[in-house]
Amino acid sequence: xxxxxxxxxxxxxxxxxxxxxxxxxxxxxxxxxxxxxxxxxxxxxxxxxxxxxxxxxxxxxxxxxxxxxxxxxxxxxxxxxxxxxxxxxxxxxxxxxxxxxxxxxxxxxxxxxxxxxxxxxxxxxxxxxxxxxxxxxxxxxxxxxxxxxxxxxxxxxxxxxxxxxxxxxxxxxxxxxxxxxxxxxxxxxxxxxxxxxxxxxxxxxxxxxxxxxxxxxxxxxxxxxxxxxxxxxxxxxxxxxxxxxxxxxxxxxxxxxxxxxxxxxxxxxxxxxxxxxxxxxxxxxxxxxxxxxxxxxxxxxxxxxxxxxxxxxxxxxxxxxxxxxxxxxxxxxxxxxxxxxxxxxxxxxxxx
Amino acid sequence: xxxxxxxxxxxxxxxxxxxxxxxxxxxxxxxxxxxxxxxxxxxxxxxxxxxxxxxxxxxxxxxxxxxxxxxxxxxxxxxxxxxxxxxxxxxxxxxxxxxxxxxxxxxxxxxxxxxxxxxxxxxxxxxxxxxxxxxxxxxxxxxxxxxxxxxxxxxxxxxxxxx
Numbered sequence: 240x241x242x243x244x245x246x247x248x249x250x251x252x253x254x255x256x257x258x259x260x261x262x263x264x265x266x267x268x269x270x271x272x273x274x275x276x277x278x279x280x281x282x283x284x285x286x287x288x289x290x291x292x293x294x295x296x297x298x299x300x301x302x303x304x305x306x307x308x309x310x311x312x313x314x315x316x317x318x319x320x321x322x323x324x325x326x327x328x329x330x331x332x333x334x335x336x337x338x339x340x341x342x343x344x345x346x347x348x349x350x351x352x353x354x355x356x357x358x359x360x361x362x363x364x365x366x367x368x369x370x371x372x373x374x375x376x377x378x379x380x381x382x383x384x385x386x387x388x389x390x391x392x393x394x395x396x397x398x399x400x401x402x403x404x405x406x407x408x409x410x411x412x413x414x415x416x417x418x419x420x421x422x423x424x425x426x427x428x429x430x431x432x433x434x435x436x437x438x439x440x441x442x443x444x445x446x447x448x449x450x451x452x453x454x455x456x457x458x459x460x461x462x463x464x465x466x467x468x469x470x471x472x473x474x475x476x477x478x479x480x481x482x483x484x485x486x487x488x489x490x491x492x493x494x495x496x497x498x499x500x501x502x503x504x505x506x507x508x509x510x511x512x513x514x515x516x517x518x519x520x521x522x523x524x525x526x527x528x529x530x531x532x533x534x535x536x537x538x539x540x541x542x543x544x545x546x547x548x549x550x551x552x553x554x555x556x557x558x559x560x561x562x563x564x565x566x567x568x569x570x571x572x573x574x575x576x577x578x579x580x581x582x583x584x585x586x587x588x589x590x591x
Numbered sequence: 592x593x594x595x596x597x598x599x600x601x602x603x604x605x606x607x608x609x610x611x612x613x614x615x616x617x618x619x620x621x622x623x624x625x626x627x628x629x630x631x632x633x634x635x636x637x638x639x640x641x642x643x644x645x646x647x648x649x650x651x652x653x654x655x656x657x658x659x660x661x662x663x664x665x666x667x668x669x670x671x672x673x674x675x676x677x678x679x680x681x682x683x684x685x686x687x688x689x690x691x692x693x694x695x696x697x698x699x700x701x702x703x704x705x706x707x708x709x710x711x712x713x714x715x716x717x718x719x720x721x722x723x724x725x726x727x728x729x730x731x732x733x734x735x736x737x738x739x740x741x742x743x744x745x746x747x748x749x750x751x752x753x754x
Contacts, residue, residue, distance in 0.1 A: 340705065
């Protein structure tokens with residue numbers, strides 16, 4: 240790990256001023272940052288510790304059903320907040336399907352949005368990576384790339400964004416609150432992460448010094464609480480990043496879909512909202528045929544970036560299954576294995 | 592620049608001066624405070640061997656900067672036994688043969704105590720396995736670990752009922 244200066248600002252204004260300095264990085268829990276620094280992938284000259292800034296660790300439920308989540312709220316605290324889990328069950332399920340209990344106890348909401356890709360070539364200093372060293376090339380293109388992107392990738396970068404939490408947030412129209420040198424502003428989560436294009440080193444819309452202070456979910460998002468799921472295929476049962484995941488949320492009226500929300504994870508360098516698929520479901524009965532058609536639309540623009548064509552069909556099936564699970568209804572209690580395709584379906588016998 | 596922090600470790604307040612801010616909580620415990628019961632496995636947050644309770648919550652000490660923890664309270668495996676009496680989770684691990692080489696065991700036990708405090712798993716073995724998935728055991732003692740956690744959960748619940 241490189242040497243660094245460690246600053247402990249006590250106000251947001253102090254933090255933003257320090258965070259805007261060249262070579263500075265914000266530190267909250269550090270669960271991803273320290274890992275990257277230990278590997279030499281990130282070498283910030285200054286760490287600005289925002290972990291103790293006041294007022295950013297609150298979950299504020301609005302009377303209209305929306306919620307404002309402070310950027311320093313821990314993943315576990317959000318997932319287990321009874322009011323939050325009842326209104327936004329797919330978000331709670333996504334949170335609990337990510338990382339381990341130890342990491343969820345530490346990792347923050349803001350940090351989750353800003354975590355870096357787990358592309359092995361990004362982590363390996365001996366490999367070429369345009370994200371780590373702009374212009375260096377991309378060794379993932381001809382390398383081990385069966386888990387890489389199938390949507391929105393470019394010749395410069397085929398990495399994926401690893402967050403589970405961001406997938407239902409994108410589906411449910413979450414908004415990111417940012418404070419920077421020019422004051423406060425808001426960005427829809429769906430526009431917060433950038434696709435790689437020619438500049439994969441620029442991962443978000445944040446400018447130097449910009450600090451994520453909160454994430455908001457609108458009242459309309461709570462209207463999907465009765466039919467909302469997150470489904471995630473992993474290469475082992477637990478404690479692994481998504482090969483492919485999907486958030487699906489439905490509002491049903493008289494047995495037909497009045498509104499649908501769909502987003503995918505593990506397929507692109509950002510959580511992937513599938514608006515055309517959502518629109519195609521409106522007015523349909525939530526049956527298998529409609530769900531499969533919507534899933535096909537969600538992956539209509541997909542293309543393999545390497546040995547990963549299987550992910551396209553896998554993603555179609557996961558979207559369709561997430562929609563069917565959502566249509567069946569949000570379970571009263573999250574399954575023992577959150578978001579797992581191996582979780583027992585309602586009424587099925589548990590294996591021990 | 593030296594950073595001064597105060598930590599309560601296993602109930603004792605410790606003033607620590609950090610000449611270098613790179614020190615993780617794990618290295619502080621092991622190298623400075625000589626509490627070597629907390630193990631360094633992967634040092635990258637993947638194995639759980641370094642699990643401690645940080646302000647009562649199970650956390651990977653290898654991914655925590657000590658400099659950011661001024662005023663925090665830490666409980667390690669050394670702080671569990673009271674008056675020569677093992678913690679019920681420690682006793683359950685022995686009773687159920689929940690280890691082989693023992694390297695991951697302090698982290699497993701601290702994680703199990705955190706799991707029971709969180710109160711999400713109850714007596715469901717599937718929820719216990721999921722809740723313990725952040726602790727790897729390369730000897731493969733998982734069956735005994737699950738039994739030990741379930742047994743400890745029952746013992747602690749009985750103790751609470753009696754109180």
